[in-house]
Amino acid sequence: MKITIRLIVSLIFVVALVAVVFSFYQVSNENDRLTDELKRRTIILAESLQETVKPLVHSNSIPKLNRIVERFGNRERLKGIIVYDNQGNVLTSTPDLMPKISQPLPDALSSITENRPIDGFITIDGRRTYIYVLPFSDEEEITGALAIFHDASYIDVRLKDIWENNLIRFLTLSALIVVITLLVVRWSITGPIAQFAEWMRELRAGKGKSKQPIAFSRGDVLAPLISEVTHLAKSLSIAHAKAEEEARLRVQAEALWTANRLKEHMRVELGGKKLFLISNREPYMHIQDGSSIKCITPAGGLVTALDPVMRACDGVWIAHGSEDADRETVDENNKLRVPPEEPAYILRRIWLTKEEENGYYYGFANEGIWPLCHITHTRPIFRLEDWVYYQKVNEKFAEALLEEIADEESPLVLIQDYHFALLPLLIKEKRPDAKVAIFWHIPWPNPEAYGICPWRQEILIGMLGADIIGFHIQFHCNNFLDTVDRFLESKINWEQFSVERGGHITRVNPYPISVDFDISASERKDIIQRKEQLLKEIGVQARYLGVGVDRIDYTKGIPERFRAIERFLEKYPEFVGEFTFVELGAPSRTHIKRYRELMTEVEEMVDKINWRFRTKTWKPIVFLKAHHGHEEINRFYKASDICMVTSLHDGMNLVAKEFIVSRDNEDGILILSQFTGASRELRDAVIINPYDIEAAADAIHLSLTMETSESSERMKRMRAVVKEHNIYRWAGNLITDLARLRAADISG
Numbered sequence: 001m002k003i004t005i006r007l008i009v010s011l012i013f014v015v016a017l018v019a020v021v022f023s024f025y026q027v028s029n030e031n032d033r034l035t036d037e038l039k040r041r042t043i044i045l046a047e048s049l050q051e052t053v054k055p056l057v058h059s060n061s062i063p064k065l066n067r068i069v070e071r072f073g074n075r076e077r078l079k080g081i082i083v084y085d086n087q088g089n090v091l092t093s094t095p096d097l098m099p100k101i102s103q104p105l106p107d108a109l110s111s112i113t114e115n116r117p118i119d120g121f122i123t124i125d126g127r128r129t130y131i132y133v134l135p136f137s138d139e140e141e142i143t144g145a146l147a148i149f150h151d152a153s154y155i156d157v158r159l160k161d162i163w164e165n166n167l168i169r170f171l172t173l174s175a176l177i178v179v180i181t182l183l184v185v186r187w188s189i190t191g192p193i194a195q196f197a198e199w200m201r202e203l204r205a206g207k208g209k210s211k212q213p214i215a216f217s218r219g220d221v222l223a224p225l226i227s228e229v230t231h232l233a234k235s236l237s238i239a240h241a242k243a244e245e246e247a248r249l250r251v252q253a254e255a256l257w258t259a260n261r262l263k264e265h266m267r268v269e270l271g272g273k274k275l276f277l278i279s280n281r282e283p284y285m286h287i288q289d290g291s292s293i294k295c296i297t298p299a300g301g302l303v304t305a306l307d308p309v310m311r312a313c314d315g316v317w318i319a320h321g322s323e324d325a326d327r328e329t330v331d332e333n334n335k336l337r338v339p340p341e342e343p344a345y346i347l348r349r350i351w352l353t354k355e356e357e358n359g360y361y362y363g364f365a366n367e368g369i370w371p372l373c374h375i376t377h378t379r380p381i382f383r384l385e386d387w388v389y390y391q392k393v394n395e396k397f398a399e400a401l402l403e404e405i406a407d408e409e410s411p412l413v414l415i416q417d418y419h420f421a422l423l424p425l426l427i428k429e430k431r432p433d434a435k436v437a438i439f440w441h442i443p444w445p446n447p448e449a450y451g452i453c454p455w456r457q458e459i460l461i462g463m464l465g466a467d468i469i470g471f472h473i474q475f476h477c478n479n480f481l482d483t484v485d486r487f488l489e490s491k492i493n494w495e496q497f498s499v500e501r502g503g504h505i506t507r508v509n510p511y512p513i514s515v516d517f518d519i520s521a522s523e524r525k526d527i528i529q530r531k532e533q534l535l536k537e538i539g540v541q542a543r544y545l546g547v548g549v550d551r552i553d554y555t556k557g558i559p560e561r562f563r564a565i566e567r568f569l570e571k572y573p574e575f576v577g578e579f580t581f582v583e584l585g586a587p588s589r590t591h592i593k594r595y596r597e598l599m600t601e602v603e604e605m606v607d608k609i610n611w612r613f614r615t616k617t618w619k620p621i622v623f624l625k626a627h628h629g630h631e632e633i634n635r636f637y638k639a640s641d642i643c644m645v646t647s648l649h650d651g652m653n654l655v656a657k658e659f660i661v662s663r664d665n666e667d668g669i670l671i672l673s674q675f676t677g678a679s680r681e682l683r684d685a686v687i688i689n690p691y692d693i694e695a696a697a698d699a700i701h702l703s704l705t706m707e708t709s710e711s712s713e714r715m716k717r718m719r720a721v722v723k724e725h726n727i728y729r730w731a732g733n734l735i736t737d738l739a740r741l742r743a744a745d746i747s748g
């Protein structure tokens with residue numbers, strides 16, 4: 001209210017000032033104008049009267065003079081006339097006038113003496129009167145004077161009117177100012193502020209979150225304030241929502257990890273530091289597609305799992321640029337920001353020669369360590385030249401990483417997989433302050449199996465350079481500690497699960513990797529319609545659909561799976577013509593003989609089984625040999641009745657978890673090998689031994705005939721597991737453990 005009164009008083013004061021100044025000006029103008037007019041009229045009258053009066057004075061015709069004075073004395077506003085002789089004596093006068101004028105009249109005497117007209121104002125009967133004295137003469141001397149008395153009080157009346165009119169105008173204006181100011185202030189300021197305050201009060205109390213703030217037009221006096229406060233309110237709402245969400249999650253056993261939570265967690269834990277990630281496989285590959293360049297994401301769990309983490313955390317991912325258009329898409333520092341559609345982190349590509357790629361990747365990593373760790377009856381091959389390249393490429397990646405972390409204090413480094421067993425030590429030797437973890441995505445064998453590697457000690461020493469070594473499951477951690485115990489001089493703490501060697505401690509922990517459980521990404525659609533559409537696309541008529549998604553790798557148990565399907569159709573012939581299995585198989589590591597042989601074996605098996613059972617409109621197996629994008633794979637996941645994961649040995653297997661995430665209709669069966677890391681978590685899958693063809697065939701039958709109520713219960717439970725144990729939780733746990741290592745632990 002105070003502001004309104006101040007505004008009104010100020011406005012009225014200004015208006016009053018303006019009114020007074022203008023009134024003065026107007027009054028003075030009017031006064032001048034009317035006075036001039038009065039004088040002009042009086043002079044004209046005096047001069048014309050003088051012509052008549054002069055001869056009569058000369059001839060001393062007093063009666064005639066009396067008549068003339070009487071006649072003129074009756075005029076409007078003319079008070080009277082007096083005629084004087086040359087001594088200033090009154091010759092004649094308007095009758096009423098004489099008693100009111102003291103004689104002799106000084107102005108008359110002066111006018112006669114000085115022979116000039118004299119005028120002025122006197123007061124008669126309390127009214128202002130204008131007096132004009134005009135002397136007249138014959139040829140030689142002054143013979144008399146004529147005095148005219150004119151009423152001037154009408155001028156005062158007129159001036160008073162002006163003052164009064166202006167006062168009324170001022171009062172009216174003031175009243176309008178008061179009313180308009182009150183309305184404007186109410187509409188534009190106090191009203192909205194009151195509304196706004198109410199909205200903020202509700203917000204503070206946590207009630208107004210859903211309400212929108214009052215809309216203000218552009219340029220409105222409060223608009224900038226509103227926009228700022230709206231911002232503030234939004235942050236408040238988000239903070240409220242987060243706090244509520246956190247509180248809700250705290251009620252559950254453990255809080256749910258999300259991309260945002262990981263981001264926030266990283267901010268707190270790392271204080272804004274970047275994450276440095278190294279893997280052989282790059283998350284985005286550029287390939288020449290005719291005359292254009294195509295960007296694809298590679299098959300395999302590593303990228304599926306880690307791309308969301310890097311998106312959430314930012315940082316630098318260093319990887320081998322293996323594809324034909326990779327060089328064309330980087331800058332002069334071999335870097336680019338990815339993902340292409342929504343850049344969130346940096347990918348730095350490392351170039352390898354053909355020899356390096358052959359020796360390090362195809363040779364030592366995939367013909368040596370891969371079969372060594374998987375134990376799937378494919379004999380590992382260890383060549384000295386491969387080992388030399390393996391060391392060389394590890395050094396090459398170490399150099400690139402050391403360059404990237406040169407300006408970082410205690411950087412966090414996450415090394416991925418069996419391609420870089422030597423990298424942890426190479427980094428720690430140069431940067432003891434770096435916090436280094438290596439995550440081993442494949443199984444770790446028992447010491448006997450591992451012991452056949454000619455460079456078994458070098459590999460272990462290289463890995464133990466890390467502060468943390470991660471495996472998917474405890475069983476692999478145990479195998480690793482057993483292996484270290486067998487082949488290296490070191491102190492193993494079985495309670496802490498750590499190895500101390502040369503004063504440096506390495507913790508060995510399980511971190512079961514997972515996928516992003518992004519519910520919003522999956523849309524609900526009619527499952528039957530979806531299945532029909534897919535079957536139409538692949539040219540098959542069937543009632544039941546099964547799916548398998550793999551790199552064509554001998555560890556995935558693909559021939560075993562097909563054998564199980566064949567046996568299922570033999571055992572349960574009622575499903576012939578009814579059940580089709582689609583294998584989405586991505587060719588992998590095809591420069592390696594064993595992989596080429598496997599591809600041939602798989603294709604021949606598909607041909608054989610299809611030849612045996614096919615009908616005109618149906619076949620049991622559709623082998624789609626290609627690299628398939630996430631979207632396409634998802635379509636098959638969503639439309640299938642069952643998904644088969646039959647690995648002979650697998651660190652985790654993320655296909656199993658991806659299938660579960662895609663099943664937002666909470667149905668569908670997962671047939672899962674007991675030799676996958678995933679089988680430890682997904683206990684509601686139909687668990688099989690993929691080598692046991694008879695049991696696997698029965699598992700397919702069980703899955704296809706299972707009551708919907710049961711399959712749905714199982715899927716719900718598995719979805720709850722994957723939702724909680726998602727990739728952000730994996731990253732959150734691993735990064736937290738790494739970030740919280742004390743300086744004493746890492747200095748070694």
Ligand code: F6P
Nearest residue numbers: 281299300301302303417441442
């Ligand atoms: O499963 C082990 C693994 O190295 C994954 O980490 C990776 O996603 C997959 O194999 C793919 O292998 P590559 O990069 O050789 O195609």
